[in-house]
Amino acid sequence: MTDRSDEQLMLDYASGDVQAFEELFRRHGQKLYNLFLRYCGDPHLAEDLLQECFLRVIEARNRYRSENAFGRWLVTIAMNLLRDHHRRISRRGERAGSETEPEALPHHGANPQLHLERQHLHEAVQKALLALPPEQRQVILLSKYYGFSFAEIAAMLNLSPAAAKQKAYRGMITLREKLAHLKEHDT
Amino acid sequence: MTCTEIQQRMLAAILEGAEPGHDAAVKAHLADCTACRSALREMTAAWQALETLPEHPVPAGTKRTILQRAREAAAPSGRALLSGLRAWLLDWRNPVLPILMGLLTTSVFALVLELHMDLSLIPPLGLTLAGAMWTGLFALVFYLFSMGMRLQEHSWRFLAQTSLVAIGIFFVITVFSPLPHSVRFCSNFNLTQPLMERLSIGGAYFVFGVVYALVPMAIGAFVAAGRYAGHPLLRGSLAGGVFMLLLAPAIFLQCAPFALGVVLGWFGGALLGSLIGGALGYWIRFRALRQSA
Numbered sequence: 001m002t003d004r005s006d007e008q009l010m011l012d013y014a015s016g017d018v019q020a021f022e023e024l025f026r027r028h029g030q031k032l033y034n035l036f037l038r039y040c041g042d043p044h045l046a047e048d049l050l051q052e053c054f055l056r057v058i059e060a061r062n063r064y065r066s067e068n069a070f071g072r073w074l075v076t077i078a079m080n081l082l083r084d085h086h087r088r089i090s091r092r093g094e095r096a097g098s099e100t101e102p103e104a105l106p107h108h109g110a111n112p113q114l115h116l117e118r119q120h121l122h123e124a125v126q127k128a129l130l131a132l133p134p135e136q137r138q139v140i141l142l143s144k145y146y147g148f149s150f151a152e153i154a155a156m157l158n159l160s161p162a163a164a165k166q167k168a169y170r171g172m173i174t175l176r177e178k179l180a181h182l183k184e185h186d187t
Numbered sequence: 188m189t190c191t192e193i194q195q196r197m198l199a200a201i202l203e204g205a206e207p208g209h210d211a212a213v214k215a216h217l218a219d220c221t222a223c224r225s226a227l228r229e230m231t232a233a234w235q236a237l238e239t240l241p242e243h244p245v246p247a248g249t250k251r252t253i254l255q256r257a258r259e260a261a262a263p264s265g266r267a268l269l270s271g272l273r274a275w276l277l278d279w280r281n282p283v284l285p286i287l288m289g290l291l292t293t294s295v296f297a298l299v300l301e302l303h304m305d306l307s308l309i310p311p312l313g314l315t316l317a318g319a320m321w322t323g324l325f326a327l328v329f330y331l332f333s334m335g336m337r338l339q340e341h342s343w344r345f346l347a348q349t350s351l352v353a354i355g356i357f358f359v360i361t362v363f364s365p366l367p368h369s370v371r372f373c374s375n376f377n378l379t380q381p382l383m384e385r386l387s388i389g390g391a392y393f394v395f396g397v398v399y400a401l402v403p404m405a406i407g408a409f410v411a412a413g414r415y416a417g418h419p420l421l422r423g424s425l426a427g428g429v430f431m432l433l434l435a436p437a438i439f440l441q442c443a444p445f446a447l448g449v450v451l452g453w454f455g456g457a458l459l460g461s462l463i464g465g466a467l468g469y470w471i472r473f474r475a476l477r478q479s480a
Contacts, residue, residue: 144238
């Protein structure tokens with residue numbers, strides 16, 4: 001644990017302090033992994049994306065400037081990575097993540113019935129997320145899990161704030177339709 | 188308001204983390220509209236459903252690979268050390284580069300002065316103090332410049348840029364025509380001799396001091412003023428003040444063999460020339476830009 005800010009940690013890592021990077025990874029690794037996971041629904045792809053994202057951070061360490069908030073900088077790299085991923089997929093004519101079935105992740109619980117119900121809910125939510133177009137999914141995830149404002153999201157995705165908001169609205173309308181069958185007590 | 192408009196408002200509130208029912212128009216509409224009440228339930232449920240997705244830890248293998256790569260990249264190698272040094276030097280908060288630049292500039296300028304006068308006339312302590320002071324002043328101005336660049340503080344950048352350009356021009360003029368040489372030449376030149384006789388030696392240094400500061404400062408302020416707008420008198424004279432600080436050690440080093448009247452005349456003239464030159468150069472450029480706009 002350290003009191004150093006993310007920005008200071010990144011500068012320290014650029015100067016050779018490996019522990020600073022470990023601390024940054026401790027602070028941001030899991031959150032980013034889950035963002036990728038929710039985005040693509042595939043744990044193996046999420047691992048690859050996380051690895052690629054932090055490798056880009058490592059490569060760019062000497063170009064990092066502390067005026068850029070580290071969290072936003074990291075997520076911007078992640079979003080660029082997702083864009084590149086989609087380009088690659090469309091070039092190869094493969095199916096995008098949004099069309100794949102979400103993979104089940106291991107769960108631990110004492111009550112098998114409750115576990116099954118939860119599993120069913122998670123799969124429904126993940127499937128609904130994957131049904132969204134990539135940019136709508138990104139805006140919804142960044143707003144929900146990172147709490148970024150639409151202006152911040154717009155800057156990260158190279159959109160206008162109004163366009164980011166519009167994508168969030170459309171995404172929410174689709175989510176609402178897809179999840180309308182869920183009863184309130186399920187959530 | 189239509190149901191579509193109400194539902195858009197409710198969505199906006201949910202996305203921004205607000206309570207949709209707090210909006211008076213929405214509240215009034217919901218009281219009578221079953222469809223919108225049901226829509227609100229569904230929207231809230233969909234948004235809350237996203238919270239139910241569990242958090243998963245990063246798989247140990249992935250974590251190990253990433254941290255291993257971070258360690259390998261940070262391991263010192265010739266190239267990494269060099270780029271680390273470069274990043275450290277260029278960090279605007281680091282004063283080492285401005286100090287080095289200050290030392291370099293002072294050394295070059297001292298060398299220029301040495302070519303035209305005998306610096307050994309100044310006692311070693313005075314020489315050391317003047318050199319240290321000059322280095323410090325240059326370092327401060329270079330630091331101000333890099334800070335202004337990085338923080339987009341145009342006023343600081345203007346002060347530093349103007350005074351650095353002006354001191355550069357002053358030294359170019361000094362190489363070709365040192366001020367004491369000019370005074371001596373005018374005192375012996377037929378056309379200017381009567382005027383120079385009327386002025387005392389202190390007065391002559393005052394007049395030349397004004398010209399030798401005004402011209403570089405006016406050019407410096409003219410060059411740097413393009414990016415900035417407003418307050419020509421204030422900004423120009425402030426930049427003139429900074430230039431005067433950089434100029435003072437140069438005058439001190441050149442004045443050592445002279446009488447007090449000459450020293451005071453030169454300092455007074457340089458101060459006046461710096462302030463007028465700064466304001467004048469800035470004002471001319473400012474006015475030209477305003478007219479062309």
